[in-house]
Amino acid sequence: MTGKTLKLWLNHQQRALLERAVEDGAAPSLEALVRRAIAESKPLPAGQPEVK
Amino acid sequence: MSERQPKFEWIMQPGTGKALEVRKGQILRIEQVLGAQCVDFNCFNLHDYREFMHCGRTRTVHGFNPSKGTYLWSAPPRERAMMYIAEDTYGRNDVLFPRCSAYLYESAYGYHTHTNCHDIQSEAQREYGLTPDDVHDSFNMFMCTEVTLEGSATITRQQSQKGDHIDLIALMDVLAVPNVCGADVMRTSNFGLKPIKLQIFDATDEEMAAVPETPTLRSQRTPKDFVNSQIKATRELVPDAAYVPQFVNTPLAETAIEIALDADEVAKFEALARRTIYGDDDDSALRDIVFSWWENRYLNSASGAPRISKTEKQ
Numbered sequence: 122m123t124g125k126t127l128k129l130w131l132n133h134q135q136r137a138l139l140e141r142a143v144e145d146g147a148a149p150s151l152e153a154l155v156r157r158a159i160a161e162s163k164p165l166p167a168g169q170p171e172v173k
Numbered sequence: 174m175s176e177r178q179p180k181f182e183w184i185m186q187p188g189t190g191k192a193l194e195v196r197k198g199q200i201l202r203i204e205q206v207l208g209a210q211c212v213d214f215n216c217f218n219l220h221d222y223r224e225f226m227h228c229g230r231t232r233t234v235h236g237f238n239p240s241k242g243t244y245l246w247s248a249p250p251r252e253r254a255m256m257y258i259a260e261d262t263y264g265r266n267d268v269l270f271p272r273c274s275a276y277l278y279e280s281a282y283g284y285h286t287h288t289n290c291h292d293i294q295s296e297a298q299r300e301y302g303l304t305p306d307d308v309h310d311s312f313n314m315f316m317c318t319e320v321t322l323e324g325s326a327t328i329t330r331q332q333s334q335k336g337d338h339i340d341l342i343a344l345m346d347v348l349a350v351p352n353v354c355g356a357d358v359m360r361t362s363n364f365g366l367k368p369i370k371l372q373i374f375d376a377t378d379e380e381m382a383a384v385p386e387t388p389t390l391r392s393q394r395t396p397k398d399f400v401n402s403q404i405k406a407t408r409e410l411v412p413d414a415a416y417v418p419q420f421v422n423t424p425l426a427e428t429a430i431e432i433a434l435d436a437d438e439v440a441k442f443e444a445l446a447r448r449t450i451y452g453d454d455d456d457s458a459l460r461d462i463v464f465s466w467w468e469n470r471y472l473n474s475a476s477g478a479p480r481i482s483k484t485e486k487q
Contacts (some may be wrong), residue, residue: 122436122439122440122443123436123439124433124434124435124436124438124439125433125434125439125442125455126431126432126433126434127431127432127434127442127455127456127459128429128430128431128432128455128456128459129429129430129432129456129459129460129463130365130427130428130429130456130460131427131428131429131430131460132187132357132366132425132426132427133422133425133426134284134287134288134357134358134422134425135357135358135364135460135464136428137284138282138283138284138358138467139463139467141283142467142470142471147470151430152430152432154463155430155432155459155463156432156434156438157466158462158463158465158466158467159434159438159441159442159445159462160438160441161466162441162445162462162465162466162469164444164445165444165445165447
């Protein structure tokens, strides 16, 4: 598998929420926060649909 | 019905709502433009705003998820069928949750101002002279909710698609107030806000004939039956010619942050991406991952009022 560039689309409200997490020390930048979110999230359970 | 020309058409942008006069015998269609957008909805008797749609009554009659073939009822002591759901192509709606409010976003997320259904409803119906205290619990269209075995109501993500719609036949003249749910940091609309199309059509005789008759009972009282029928407001709802919408935090334009992932990060992303919801839309899948992580890390909800924590969950 190779690398890939993704885009995180945010309106100003969504961005403000994540920027507050950055200000609180969760990560040094929004980009780093996204990497932390990916790294710390748990894989989805197999065979358990989340939507109806 | 799709070939018919609408008598009215309007696109509701994120963060906004619209008050609409829908006359008896007309159909209000509420349609997904892009899909996956919750719509909060209220309606009033156009000639007496003290008669309004009541989720408690509707819930009691039709259960937690009213859909095609059910009615929206007014509150006691009126308790009349105000609108009939003639079509519902997605079939997931909710009358368990109240409209979201500014308090919720301040207490749980720390926003001083944030789009919320109560204030959007309030702002939309202000065109007709109504006040913030006149907003009632909403019929939540395209909103997927469940009740846990422990008895709590929960919200899940949704999969409504472009073109999914709900047709409401007015059984009396109503002021209908739909709004684009303002919850962009929740799973209600899959962490994103999208526009919604509104159309009004005249119902055909066949469509009206297909509405099952509801009983007319003496207990369905109106002001002529009240001991005190005087209220400190006019009953007729008349638009304010000077009305100018002042929806907060709009427009809600989106900008992108580019994230270059290495091969290991891409592999982890692929294991996390909810492909059954987002298909090959990597950007939406990424946004879900980020806000789901934020929820797990920061969002504190309890049986009482939710609150924001500045520190991460332990």
